[in-house]
Amino acid sequence: MRPASVLSLQGLVPFYVNATAGTTVYGAFDPLNAIADICQQHTLWMHVDAAWGGGLLMSDRHKMKLQGIERACSVTWNPHKMMGVPLQCSAILIKKRGLLQECNDFGAEYLFQTDKNYDVSYDTGDKSIQCGRHVDVFKFWLMWKAKGSEGFGSQVNKCLENAEYLYDELQRRTDFELVLKNKPEHSNVCFWYIPPSLRGLTPGPDRDARLHQVAPRIKGRMMAKGSVMIGYQPLGDKVNFFRCVFSNPATQREDIDFLLDEIPELGNDL
Known part of the structure; x- marks a missing residue:
């Protein structure tokens, strides 16, 4: 991300910071708490790409490398990498409840009829950014139950x-x-x-x-x-x-x- 002073000179307003927990090449971790302090000070959305490094949260020995990730507004994580879950298994976690559904809700009548004879709040497909990818979490859940x-x-x-x-x-x-x-x-x-x-x-x-x-x-x-x-x-x-x-x-x-x-x-x- 370019410095805010450069962006302001161009009439642009920064709104988002992307931090990385486990870069693809070096496996490096950004200082998440320091980045979160800046985002909090300037009301910026903080996203953490933990696709590769998120698995370290499972380790008591190494999870400190992800200190500050709980302060992020959103996090991506790929359990099919370090966790060994069969491809494809990816997750995006959003801190604000309901926001993901608000952003993706299309209300397709051919999928999510409102007059069904059960509680339609269980029709959670509209909060997914990929409607057909729900089986991802089942693969991860089974492995977690086993290991x-x-x-x-x-x-x-x-x-x-x-x-x-x-x-x-x-x-x-x-x-x-x-x-x-x-x-x-x-x-x-x-x-x-x-x-x-x-x-x-x-x-x-x-x-x-x-x-x-x-x-x-x-x-x-x-x-x-x-x-x-x-x-x-x-x-x-x-x-x-x-x-x-x-x-x-x-x-x-x-x-x-x-x-x-x-x-x-x-x-x-x-």
């Missing part, structure tokens, strides 16, 4: 423990370089593999151009061999890097060790 909050919390903790293990192992090795030096906030770990041919090069455009090709070529070899799957991407001024995201609690440290051995095996000659 419980503690089960979901253990699942989240295991994924973040795996991320910390990978982060620690990357710090120990000289053939890898972390994109971010800080400990990961979520289960995202971003890194480069530096093949022997690039380790003596001075940082600069030439090294960046060559490093940019490393991750895609290794990924191609992974696909051909069928040994492992991991994504890569550039971001801003950072050339292609691997982005490892843990969302499956069945992943073990041996799997991470295999990944760290397999990447040099496939890219040592680049």
Whole structure:
């Protein structure tokens, strides 16, 4: 969001702030309480995109990263991500009771007749932004009944423990370089593999151009061999890097060790 002073010069009035809890690439969390203070001071709608990071609320160990989310006017959350609920399962939560229905209520007579022989207040389809998506919550409810909050919390903790293990192992090795030096906030770990041919090069455009090709070529070899799957991407001024995201609690440290051995095996000659 642009500064209010810039917007006012253009005759625009800000009304909405979007905060993120668990960014897609880095898994970073915005300071929600600080943002909520600003929104409260200026009467701004505060929305939190917690599609990826919302699952941390299930973990007693990590839920503090979402402090302030209760002050948001609206929140999005995708249980089909960290929670492992089958696709598709997305939620939008609105603090003001009735507002979602007021915004979406169309009153289609062919769907919501008012003269039915039961209490029509149970016809809640008009408050949904996607009328045919009600089965989403049933999938999540069934999993919650089976696992419980503690089960979901253990699942989240295991994924973040795996991320910390990978982060620690990357710090120990000289053939890898972390994109971010800080400990990961979520289960995202971003890194480069530096093949022997690039380790003596001075940082600069030439090294960046060559490093940019490393991750895609290794990924191609992974696909051909069928040994492992991991994504890569550039971001801003950072050339292609691997982005490892843990969302499956069945992943073990041996799997991470295999990944760290397999990447040099496939890219040592680049």
